[in-house]
Amino acid sequence: xxxxxxxxxxxxxxxxxxxxxxxxxxxxxxxxxxxxxxxxxxxxxxxxxxxxxxxxxxxxxxxxxxxxxxxxxxxxxxxxxxxxxxxxxxxxxxxxxxxxxxxxxxxxxxxxxxxxxxxxxxxxxxxxxxxxxxxxxxxxxxxxxxxxxxxxxxxxxxxxxxxxxxxxxxxxxxxxxxxxxxxxxxxxxxxxxxxxxxxxxxxxxxxxxxxxxxxxxxxxxxxxxxxxxxxxxxxxxxxxxxxxxxxxxxxxxxxxxxxxxxxxxxxxxxxxxxxxxxxxxxxxxxxxxxxxxxxxxxxxxxxxxxxxx
Amino acid sequence: xxxxxxxxxxxxxxxxxxxxxxxxxxxxxxxxxxxxxxxxxxxxxxxxxxxxxxxxxxxxxxxxxxxxxxxxxxxxxxxxxxxxxxxxxxxxxxxxxxxxxxxxxxxxxxxxxxxxxxxxxxxxxxxxxxxxxxxxxxxxxxxxxxxxxxxxxxxxxxxxxxxxxxxxxxxxxxxxxxxxxxxxxxxxxxxxxxxxxxxxxxxxxxxxxxxxxxxxxxxxxxxxxxxxxxxxxxxxxxxxxxxxxxxx
Amino acid sequence: xxxxxxxxxxxxxxxxxxxxxxxxxxxxxxxxxxxxxxxxxxxxxxxxxxxxxxxxxxxxxxxxxxxxxxxxxxxxxxxxxxxxxxxxxxxxxxxxxxxxxxxxxxxxxxxxxxxxxxxxxxxxxxxxxxxxxxxxxxxxxxxxxxxxxxxxxxxxxxxxxxxxxxxxxxxxxxxxxxxxxxxxxxxxxxxxxxxxxxxxxxxxxxxxxxxxxxxxxxxxxxxxxxxxxxxxxxxxxxxxxxxxxxxxxxxxxxxxxxxxxxxxxxxxxxxxxxxxxxxxxxx
Numbered sequence: 001x002x003x004x005x006x007x008x009x010x011x012x013x014x015x016x017x018x019x020x021x022x023x024x025x026x027x028x029x030x031x032x033x034x035x036x037x038x039x040x041x042x043x044x045x046x047x048x049x050x051x052x053x054x055x056x057x058x059x060x061x062x063x064x065x066x067x068x069x070x071x072x073x074x075x076x077x078x079x080x081x082x083x084x085x086x087x088x089x090x091x092x093x094x095x096x097x098x099x100x101x102x103x104x105x106x107x108x109x110x111x112x113x114x115x116x117x118x119x120x121x122x123x124x125x126x127x128x129x130x131x132x133x134x135x136x137x138x139x140x141x142x143x144x145x146x147x148x149x150x151x152x153x154x155x156x157x158x159x160x161x162x163x164x165x166x167x168x169x170x171x172x173x174x175x176x177x178x179x180x181x182x183x184x185x186x187x188x189x190x191x192x193x194x195x196x197x198x199x200x201x202x203x204x205x206x207x208x209x210x211x212x213x214x215x216x217x218x219x220x221x222x223x224x225x226x227x228x229x230x231x232x233x234x235x236x237x238x239x240x241x242x243x244x245x246x247x248x249x250x251x252x253x254x255x256x257x258x259x260x261x262x263x264x265x266x267x268x269x270x271x272x273x274x275x276x277x278x279x280x281x282x283x284x285x286x287x288x289x290x291x292x293x294x295x296x297x298x299x300x301x302x303x304x305x306x307x308x309x
Numbered sequence: 310x311x312x313x314x315x316x317x318x319x320x321x322x323x324x325x326x327x328x329x330x331x332x333x334x335x336x337x338x339x340x341x342x343x344x345x346x347x348x349x350x351x352x353x354x355x356x357x358x359x360x361x362x363x364x365x366x367x368x369x370x371x372x373x374x375x376x377x378x379x380x381x382x383x384x385x386x387x388x389x390x391x392x393x394x395x396x397x398x399x400x401x402x403x404x405x406x407x408x409x410x411x412x413x414x415x416x417x418x419x420x421x422x423x424x425x426x427x428x429x430x431x432x433x434x435x436x437x438x439x440x441x442x443x444x445x446x447x448x449x450x451x452x453x454x455x456x457x458x459x460x461x462x463x464x465x466x467x468x469x470x471x472x473x474x475x476x477x478x479x480x481x482x483x484x485x486x487x488x489x490x491x492x493x494x495x496x497x498x499x500x501x502x503x504x505x506x507x508x509x510x511x512x513x514x515x516x517x518x519x520x521x522x523x524x525x526x527x528x529x530x531x532x533x534x535x536x537x538x539x540x541x542x543x544x545x546x547x548x549x550x551x552x553x554x555x556x557x
Numbered sequence: 558x559x560x561x562x563x564x565x566x567x568x569x570x571x572x573x574x575x576x577x578x579x580x581x582x583x584x585x586x587x588x589x590x591x592x593x594x595x596x597x598x599x600x601x602x603x604x605x606x607x608x609x610x611x612x613x614x615x616x617x618x619x620x621x622x623x624x625x626x627x628x629x630x631x632x633x634x635x636x637x638x639x640x641x642x643x644x645x646x647x648x649x650x651x652x653x654x655x656x657x658x659x660x661x662x663x664x665x666x667x668x669x670x671x672x673x674x675x676x677x678x679x680x681x682x683x684x685x686x687x688x689x690x691x692x693x694x695x696x697x698x699x700x701x702x703x704x705x706x707x708x709x710x711x712x713x714x715x716x717x718x719x720x721x722x723x724x725x726x727x728x729x730x731x732x733x734x735x736x737x738x739x740x741x742x743x744x745x746x747x748x749x750x751x752x753x754x755x756x757x758x759x760x761x762x763x764x765x766x767x768x769x770x771x772x773x774x775x776x777x778x779x780x781x782x783x784x785x786x787x788x789x790x791x792x793x794x795x796x797x798x799x800x801x802x803x804x805x806x807x808x809x810x811x812x813x814x815x816x817x818x819x820x821x822x823x824x825x826x827x828x829x830x831x832x833x834x835x836x837x838x839x840x
Contacts, residue, residue: 031651078833084651086832089783093825104818154425157413164402172414173388216658223655264669271662278656
């Protein structure tokens with residue numbers, strides 16, 4: 001039971017991350033390959049503040065998210081106006097820097113020995129992990145709601161315009177660089193928040209958690225479900241994490257000799273899935289999102305009349 | 310209203326495309342900019358709106374609230390002062406419908422912040438009315454959908470700039486790719502706005518009859534320099550213009 | 558003295574990186590996307606060497622060439638089976654990179670499923686430690702260094718002085734024009750992917766013999782390879798060689814004066830710095 005609660009909590013974290021990546025890449029066109037880095041700043045930031053400085057857990061999570069957002073803002077200032085490939089490499093590099101610093105700064109992070117223990121809030125209450133699962137659920141549902149609102153908002157419209165043709169958007173007076181920077185910082189801060197929420201789930205933090213496979217798992221989920229569809233990310237997580245990490249790992253009758261190979265088999269399947277999707281269904285399982293704007297035009301204008309030539 | 314460039318040059322690989330000692334736009338209502346192919350018209354338009362960085366020279370814009378030096382500004386800052394340009398080559402937002410594209414252009418950047426996510430309604434009635442006003446003036450195949458043809462995309466590009474209500478509008482070859490009747494509707498709209506004092510316009514065109522019909526003043530650009538300026542009649546009868554351009 | 562040490566060790570350590578960066582750059586230049594699956598070309602090179610050297614018992618030096626050629630063949634196979642069809646379908650550059658991540662996962666974890674996740678060791682030739690003018694290196698390192706520079710030299714010559722290089726540049730710059738002028742894009746592309754694969758395989762063989770052979774070895778160098786390539790500018794093979802050497806020397810210098818891991822951090826931050834600086838200049 002505890003394991004299932006853990007798995008579902010983690011799946012929600014993945015859904016949240018995929019939703020944020022949908023905003024970054026699907027809406028704004030920013031290829032963030034450093035998801036694990038921002039999530040990791042939240043995770044380890046929370047861990048260090050909580051364990052080393054006795055900051056209350058929820059405060060630690062919020063502080064760590066703010067740090068993640070600040071780092072993202074600085075990175076955005078430096079590289080967000082470069083080419084997509086440069087952004088991709090730079091975010092990947094940032095994630096590697098975070099993972100390396102966690103190993104080198106032993107006095108803070110415990111290095112390879114690990115950092116712990118981070119316990120769930122509400123000590124002494126029964127089913128704290130279930131309560132926390134509910135808390136994460138609330139956060140992720142909130143995220144999905146905001147993301148859906150964003151798509152149909154004025155800001156979302158500007159982000160789509162920037163993704164389609166940034167120069168044209170700028171020529172209409174949109175400060176595209178600032179909009180992208182702000183969007184990137186906020187969404188990365190929220191990735192940090194999800195990282196912070198993952199800290200008590202893991203209880204004991206080790207550098208291995210910051211491996212780039214998390215970034216790729218989230219990307220695979222996004223591409224699988226459909227990057228342009230705001231439910232695509234969620235479907236993608238069900239089809240990857242939900243299928244393999246929960247169903248297969250919990251219920252599949254794998255002989256003990258092969259149990260160690262299951263994660264490798266999973267990643268192999270992720271690779272095959274990703275290749276098949278991009279080759280045969282590049283828009284993802286859900287495909288493109290249609291226009292969801294007000295289609296009924298307002299009654300004919302009365303104030304001004306149109307002159308015909 | 311005055312958009313002024315002095316000692317403006319632009320060179321690509323040592324080859325000078327634009328070299329203008331001094332020119333001023335925007336003081337005469339509806340102005341035309343003509344010149345042979347390769348005269349540097351589009352480059353000049355790009356320089357004026359800060360899409361292209363000049364090799365040397367200064368550009369300044371006065372819209373009635375003091376003189377803005379445009380050189381250090383970015384493209385969006387120039388647009389916010391009130392200088393916008395339509396595009397010669399087709400540009401568009403492929404994922405936005407015609408309506409959304411116009412709504413985007415008319416929405417002030419201030420109201421596109423994070424808080425707009427939680428706004429009850431996305432676009433005010435006022436904006437919807439303006440958008441409908443422009444869209445219904447033209448025979449789009451699907452008024453509530455996407456621009457279908459190249460011509461429709463070009464038209465949307467022009468409408469985006471008109472609805473944004475700039476103080477000075479630069480139009481880079483608005484007739485290219487548009488049917489005649491649509492061009493006339495657009496130019497009539499433009500003329501009316503100019504007559505009402507809502508904006509000043511500079512039109513870059515090869516379609517000379519259109520220039521003679523609509524423009525109050527014409528600049529002639531050849532080999533990167535302004536060679537002659539004057540009222541349409543003066544330009545029409547000028548010997549240099551005739552030699553260099555009209556092949557007489 | 559510290560500087561000299563750093564340069565020397567840097568060159569030794571950078572030698573596999575130079576090859577990897579050249580091969581990676583070739584593909585980047587030709588097809589315009591960063592091929593993350595190039596990591597597996599490197600890894601497979603080392604595993605092919607295991608096959609010839611450990612399983613079949615060939616001498617290490619005899620295993621180098623067949624391993625290299627097999628890597629080249631693998632590279633071509635992946636190109637023909639996956640990347641070329643995808644490019645023909647008009648998949649965009651970012652999606653191509655994601656696709657290459659998929660290919661990378663498929664190959665890497667497929668390899669683990671077949672041969673297992675354990676670290677393997679190549680049977681090294683007799684190692685003697687040599688010293689001159691205060692600098693020390695093993696004979697293996699010196700052989701590797703010489704071989705790498707010879708290969709890099711040949712590659713460099715091929716790209717800048719032969720018909721193939723010219724055809725590649727033609728294809729990368731203007732596909733239609735190149736085809737109109739009689740270049741066979743199919744043959745040229747296959748040749749380039751083969752050469753790039755050989756360079757990656759060779760890089761893997763040397764990385765493997767210097768340390769150990771693991772399924773993650775290619776992945777561990779691909780990030781640095783990518784950064785080197787981007788810093789060098791789009792598809793400049795000359796730039797990639799220089800950037801790889803500088804990266805190697807920088808790494809060994811920082812390793813000598815502080816902790817090895819800090820060199821990675823410094824390198825990554827330096828990369829972001831270079832990108833920012835170049836962007837600021839271009840604007």
